[in-house]
Amino acid sequence: GAVVSQHPSWVICKSGTSVKIECRSLDFQATTMFWYRQFPKQSLMLMATSNEGSKATYEQGVEKDKFLINHASLTLSTLTVTSAHPEDSSFYICSAILAGPEQQFFGPGTRLTVL
Amino acid sequence: GENVEQHPSTLSVQEGDSAVIKCTYSDSASNYFPWYKQELGKRPQLIIDIRSNVGEKKDQRIAVTLNKTAKHFSLHITETQPEDSAVYFCASGRTASKLTFGTGTRLQVTL
Numbered sequence: 309g310a311v312v313s314q315h316p317s318w319v320i321c322k323s324g325t326s327v328k329i330e331c332r333s334l335d336f337q338a339t340t341m342f343w344y345r346q347f348p349k350q351s352l353m354l355m356a357t358s359n360e361g362s363k364a365t366y367e368q369g370v371e372k373d374k375f376l377i378n379h380a381s382l383t384l385s386t387l388t389v390t391s392a393h394p395e396d397s398s399f400y401i402c403s404a405i406l407a408g409p410e411q412q413f414f415g416p417g418t419r420l421t422v423l
Numbered sequence: 424g425e426n427v428e429q430h431p432s433t434l435s436v437q438e439g440d441s442a443v444i445k446c447t448y449s450d451s452a453s454n455y456f457p458w459y460k461q462e463l464g465k466r467p468q469l470i471i472d473i474r475s476n477v478g479e480k481k482d483q484r485i486a487v488t489l490n491k492t493a494k495h496f497s498l499h500i501t502e503t504q505p506e507d508s509a510v511y512f513c514a515s516g517r518t519a520s521k522l523t524f525g526t527g528t529r530l531q532v533t534l
Contacts, residue, residue, distance in 0.1 A: 312466075340520055351512060352467065352524045401466065409474070410519035412457070414466040 310406045311335050314415035321392055322423055328388045329418045331402030337382035338404035342412070343375070346399045358385040392422040425450040429513050429525030436503050437533055444528045446513035447495040453515040456489060456496045457522070462509045470511075471498070503532045 311334040321327050331341055341358040356377050357365040364377035376388040385404075389396055401417040426449040436442050448456075457472035473480045473487045473496065480487050484503075489496040496515070500507055510529050516522040 349527075351526045354522075357520075399464075405520055410455070411469060411472065412519045412522060413469060414459075416466045417464075419464075 310411070310413045312402065312404050312413050312415040314402055314418050316418060317416060318419040318421075320421045320423065323393055324391055326388055326390045327392055327420060328386055329400055329402075329420075331385045331387070331404070331415050333383045333404045336404075336406055338385075338406070339382060340405045341379060341385040342403045343377060343385075343387050344401045344403065346401060346417075348399075352401065355387075389420065392420070394422045396420065397422045425453060425515060425523040427513060427515055427523045427525045429528060431528060432526065433529045433531070435531045435533060438503060438505060440503055442498075442500045442503055442507070442530055442532075444498045444511055444513070444530070445495060446497070446515070446525050447493075448515040448523075449494065450515070450517070451491075451494065452517050453494075454517055455519055455522075456487070456513065456515050457519070458485075458487060458498050459512045459514065459524075460509045461512065461527075467512060500530075503530075505532050505534065508532045 313332045315330045339360045343355045344352040355370045358377045358379040360379045366372045379385040402415040403412050429446045454475040459467035460470045461467040471485050471487050473489050484501045486499040510527045512527050513525040514522040
């Protein structure tokens with residue numbers, strides 16, 4: 309159990325376009341999911357907390373209009389990088405909370421390259 | 424907010440030797456301390472976790488110890504194998520929903 313999937317695994321896009329990344333909990337329901345960003349050889353940086361049925365909570369310094377998060381169901385959260393620029397190129401990883409006792413499980417990540 | 428320091432940043436051991444990675448945290452209210460293993464380009468995988476009501480937990484070759492008084496916890500890997508080579512991240516938080524991650528330790532197990 310506790311499988312989290314992400315799609316796509318990698319994406320290359322042109323500057324100015326928008327990219328949507330999906331995060332799914334495959335075998336459990338997740339009221340809370342998280343979106344992280346990871347630069348090469350660095351740690352995980354929390355971008356936002358995605359709550360099913362309500363607005364996401366963004367960490368300080370993360371632009372909510374730039375990184376749109378939608379958590380429309382108990383198994384799906386999406387992150388849309390709007391008007392992407394080369395500096396948005398990164399490894400984006402989602403995670404979900406499995407209850408009883410709580411543990412955080414990660415998706416396989418999406419490598420975004422903006423040309 | 425919580426601050427987590429992790430040492431060493433890189434660690435090289437010979438196959439069969441033990442490896443120890445240490446983390447310190449700042450929030451005395453933190454109760455949950457997971458360890459994740461991340462291979463290059465892959466997802467962080469939860470390998471072991473400990474909660475503040477216990478001081479030590481073991482799972483085969485992996486163990487974690489927690490000292491709440493000193494606010495530090497450690498990962499111990501015994502009889503290391505080449506497949507243990509990866510980046511290991513510690514994390515701490517009041518719950519699994521509020522984790523702060525360490526900066527990572529790159530473990531290299533050499534033959």
